[in-house]
Amino acid sequence: MSEELVNVSDLNQHxxxxxxxxxxxxxxxxxxxxxxIEGKTKHENQSERGNWLNELYLESERLGLKGKIDxxxxxxxxxxxxxxKRAESGDYYKSDEVQLAGYCMLLEDHLDEPVRQGAIxxxxxxxxxxxxxxxDHRETVREQIDAMQSMTVDSIPPFxxxxxxxxxxxxxxxxxxxxxARLEPKKVRGTGWEGRI
Amino acid sequence: xxxxxxxxxxxxxYVTRQGAQVQVDGGRIVVWDVDGDEGELASFPxxxxxxxxxxxxxxxxxxFVARANEHGIVLxxxxxxxxxxxxxxxxxxxxxxxxRAQYDLSRDEELAIAQQMIAGKIRNARTxxxxxxxxxxxxxxxxxxxxxxxxTKDDLRGTEGEAAERYFHLLDETLVDGWTFEKRTKRPPxxxxxxxxxxxxxxxxxxxxxxxxxxxxxxFLGVLHADRHxxxxxALDLQEEFRPIFCDAFVVRLVNRGVIDHEDFRKDNRLSxxxxxxxxxKFENYMNEELTHPHxxxxxxxxKAVRQQAILLRKAITDELEMYHSLTFTK
Numbered sequence: 001m002s003e004e005l006v007n008v009s010d011l012n013q014h015x016x017x018x019x020x021x022x023x024x025x026x027x028x029x030x031x032x033x034x035x036x037i038e039g040k041t042k043h044e045n046q047s048e049r050g051n052w053l054n055e056l057y058l059e060s061e062r063l064g065l066k067g068k069i070d071x072x073x074x075x076x077x078x079x080x081x082x083x084x085k086r087a088e089s090g091d092y093y094k095s096d097e098v099q100l101a102g103y104c105m106l107l108e109d110h111l112d113e114p115v116r117q118g119a120i121x122x123x124x125x126x127x128x129x130x131x132x133x134x135x136d137h138r139e140t141v142r143e144q145i146d147a148m149q150s151m152t153v154d155s156i157p158p159f160x161x162x163x164x165x166x167x168x169x170x171x172x173x174x175x176x177x178x179x180x181a182r183l184e185p186k187k188v189r190g191t192g193w194e195g196r197i
Numbered sequence: 198x199x200x201x202x203x204x205x206x207x208x209x210x211y212v213t214r215q216g217a218q219v220q221v222d223g224g225r226i227v228v229w230d231v232d233g234d235e236g237e238l239a240s241f242p243x244x245x246x247x248x249x250x251x252x253x254x255x256x257x258x259x260x261f262v263a264r265a266n267e268h269g270i271v272l273x274x275x276x277x278x279x280x281x282x283x284x285x286x287x288x289x290x291x292x293x294x295x296x297r298a299q300y301d302l303s304r305d306e307e308l309a310i311a312q313q314m315i316a317g318k319i320r321n322a323r324t325x326x327x328x329x330x331x332x333x334x335x336x337x338x339x340x341x342x343x344x345x346x347x348x349t350k351d352d353l354r355g356t357e358g359e360a361a362e363r364y365f366h367l368l369d370e371t372l373v374d375g376w377t378f379e380k381r382t383k384r385p386p387x388x389x390x391x392x393x394x395x396x397x398x399x400x401x402x403x404x405x406x407x408x409x410x411x412x413x414x415x416x417f418l419g420v421l422h423a424d425r426h427x428x429x430x431x432a433l434d435l436q437e438e439f440r441p442i443f444c445d446a447f448v449v450r451l452v453n454r455g456v457i458d459h460e461d462f463r464k465d466n467r468l469s470x471x472x473x474x475x476x477x478x479k480f481e482n483y484m485n486e487e488l489t490h491p492h493x494x495x496x497x498x499x500x501k502a503v504r505q506q507a508i509l510l511r512k513a514i515t516d517e518l519e520m521y522h523s524l525t526f527t528k
Contacts, residue, residue, distance in 0.1 A: 027413075153294050154516075176505075179492075179505075179509075180517075180518065182492060183518065184518055187517075187519070
């Protein structure tokens with residue numbers, strides 16, 4: 001049996017925090033549903049225009065990936081995948097770049113030609129930012145896929161190394177990083193939560 | 198330290214109006230007076246609710262039940278006087294992995310969790326008594342230590358029974374003149390105090406049930422209470438630590454502040470209809486009252502504190518934490 005294909009949008013979740021992904025993947029919580037639904041509504045509200053192709057679904061056994069590209073744009077004869085994001089800060093995260101890299105890799109597998117850049121569109125600022133996809137990005141994607149495919153329900157990933165990420169995380173109410181640090185300090189050893197209490 | 202967000206304070210509603218119907222209107226839940234002509238009695242945003250408790254002759258429209266299922270809202274049915282009848286539980290309310298871990302618990306793991314719950318209960322009993330200036334709780338202290346070293350569930354139940362007997366004997370001293378607590382009686386409660394305690398335990402059991410369901414544990418598979426058909430054993434287990442510090446304290450407050458007095462009861466020791474409405478309102482306020490969390494130091498409502506215990510219980514069961522940490526107040 002072939003291994004389960006990893007969803008490109010989950011690369012983002014996993015890159016943000018493996019523990020968060022573990023909850024969403026194995027516990028299928030409401031936080032996930034909420035985001036999914038909201039994201040979906042936003043996409044549906046976008047109409048098709050000009051040279052754009054909306055919502056292209058691709059999968060690749062070779063890469064171990066599947067996913068839906070929001071928008072494919074033709075720029076000077078090159079195909080550029082565009083990922084649309086909500087970001088109150090007015091900027092995107094590093095993990096968004098990883099997701100975009102995943103789409104570029106899927107696309108080049110599909111087109112059989114190199115896709116060296118993607119773009120992130122931010123609703124808040126109505127800005128499209130081009131992101132060159134480097135070998136580092138690709139390597140990160142491959143590592144993530146590997147880690148995600150070998151994850152099991154019994155191997156709970158550690159808390160994040162950056163507690164700031166917990167502030168906006170919908171899994172926090174049951175992940176309870178700070179509470180765990182108080183109740184069982186050794187459970188947070190070696191994570192960003194160590195020594196924060 | 199800030200409390201984790203995402204749990205809503207007003208996530209539970211009570212519908213007591215006889216003849217009312219619960220309906221949906223767009224994104225809101227609307228309680229409608231279908232028998233009379235008052236129209237809309239109340240409305241709530243649907244995504245905020247997780248539990249609706251209805252008492253007696255209250256109806257649900259079919260679209261509402263469909264929506265409750267979709268949004269994971271649990272419906273609990275009570276008689277007009279607060280006796281629990283059953284629940285509607287949304288279909289998605291199961292996570293196989295949590296259930297599997299729960300069913301896989303060994304006897305020793307169950308005992309370890311139950312010990313924390315009972316030791317916590319005894320600790321909270323002492324705390325309530327000492328807050329009220331009652332002396333002579335040293336025996337309880339010893340029993341608390343014994344609870345943590347008991348090696349079988351039967352021994353633990355014995356320790357718990359002994360502690361309960363001592364505690365209820367002392368609880369009498371916390372009541373104002375005109376009220377006495379002789380001994381705990383159930384089915385039926387033989388006096389007004391026992392009636393209030395029983396009612397409050399039903400309400401708290403229900404809080405705990407909703408919390409367990411929200412975090413995908415099976416409330417019918419206990420760690421200490423014997424599993425019996427139709428009995429939510431795990432809810433009863435988790436309820437133990439809240440009994441003294443939340444339930445009993447609430448009853449003592451109602452009585453000592455004169456919110457409820459002897460005239461508010463009917464011949465069968467049940468609250469009169471008017472008094473029951475007051476009781477409901479006070480209970481709801483009490484659960485939404487804020488306190489400083491004894492372990493986490495931030496401010497939480499009692500309801501949120503109870504729900505967090507369901508999360509901590511789940512973590513103990515799924516091995517995210519080494520042990521179960523009961524909610525204990527030391528002063």
